Amino acid sequence: LRLEITEARITLNCPQNDCPERIHPCDISRILENNPDLISKYEQFMVRRVLQSITDTRWCPAPDCGFALIASGFASCPEIQCLRPGCNTSFCYHCKAAWHPNKTCEDAAREKTSSKIRSGSFISLASAQQKDEIKQCPRCQASIVKMDDGSCNHMTCPICEAEFCWLCGREISDLHYLSPSGCTFWGKKQWSRKKVILWQVATLIGAPVIIALIAGVAVPGVVIGVPIWTGRRIFKKFNNPHKSKAKRNVLCTLGVVGSIAASPIIATLAIGIGVPILLAYVYGVIPISLCRTGGCGVGTRNNILDGDNHNIDSFLPFSLREVAIARAFLNDTQSVMTHPTIGGDSASLSNSVAHLVDDRSNE
Known part of the structure; x- marks a missing residue:
């Protein structure tokens, strides 16, 4: 347990061989009751996992801050300010880096990289x-x-x-x-842009030939292979000295004959379904994916997904050092983590979030 928790693994299974059951968090707490530091680390990782399941969770990028905010409706005006007392760091909702006024996320990232190169940060x-x-x-x-x-x-x-x-x-x-x-x-390393384009062109041109070759190999493979596989399976299943050889031979014969009759149908279905899927992937998914990665001049970052106006009341701050808040997030079996309760608390994840939002609104 110490090794698993130290490596931030919180979904722990029973150590018995081939046992898929998860260890109940209460059992983990009892096992580690003499190690409060390890329990605290386990709870912190649990909270972090729950917060990461919330799409609007943003972590302050300031060093040693460890503060999270749930910020909904900040897509159109992405400046976020950390609410931890004494921090007040401003950062970007989209790229999650320090706030970069009048710059796109890509420009800010390039400027940061170039400044590090000029300062000698990458010389070593x-x-x-x-x-x-x-x-x-x-x-x-x-x-x-x-x-x-x-x-x-x-x-x-x-x-x-x-x-x-x-x-x-x-x-x-x-x-x-x-x-x-x-x-x-x-x-x-990633492929160069030239290599990617050549790979795409070669795929688009050669796809019909490759698909035809695959189909040419698959059809006889299915027609011949299915009867052989069926006969071997039946033979192994009934290859028992306590069972009748005549019955085994009859079943093997019937199985092989039936599979010979069915294998052309199986091959036809495989070709009829597989070929359109491959063609759709080659001439649909590949070009679209290339465009999404910038090959068609279309960027994917810093897109405005909605036009909601940001609201400071929608902020929900968390400090991972506060075990009381940590326990409130870790107790509902139907929460995003789908883990059982820890410590016998009864407030659910969703109720805890709503309660904290209401408290901030009242303030």
Whole structure:
């Protein structure tokens, strides 16, 4: 438990082999009752996970602040000010970095990078290597360490469970590495823009030939393979000295004959469904994905998703150091975390949020 919690893993399963049951948080508290520091760390990670499930949660970027705000309706006017006493840091709702007046998020990021280069922050080779091995989660900004050895680039944040790409640093879907994003499942660097465009053109041109070859191999494979697979399965199932060989042979024969009759139908369905899906992906998903990554001149960052006016009353501040608030967020089994209660408290996550919002409105 100490190792799992230290590494920010809070969804803990039973240590028995092949047991999928999760350990109840109350049991974790009882096991760690003589280690209050570890319990506090566990509760902090639990709160952080719950807050990250709320799309409007924003964390103050100031060093050692650790303050979160739930800010709804700030898309059109994205300046947020930290409400922690003594901090008052202003930052951007979209890029979550320090506030950059009269600049887009992309321009501010480029200016910050260039200023670091001018100041000599990137001169050291060791620091550059460390930069490659430590990156921030795009959702909760937690620091993630990975060996720069070209291993799997599909990362999962242990704090908020966000899935993101190590190369581009964006949250990703299952199709990310199949789309012309320039990112590869393995490797140390993204593809260049030229290589991405060449890959896309080659895919668009060669897709019909490749799909035809796949279909040409798949049809005989299904027609021949299904009867063989069916016969082997039936033979293994009834290959028992206590069972009749005649019955086994009859069942194998019937199974093979039936699969021979059904395999052309299965092959036809596979081709009829699979080919349109592949064509839709090649000529639909790939161009759209390329445009989303900037290949068509369309940006994806700093978009205004809605025109809601921001309201300071919609701010909801949290300090992860306050265990009382932490426990209020961790007790409902139907909360976003879907975890049981801790410490016997009874207020739910949703009720706690609404109550705190009302308190701020009254103030």
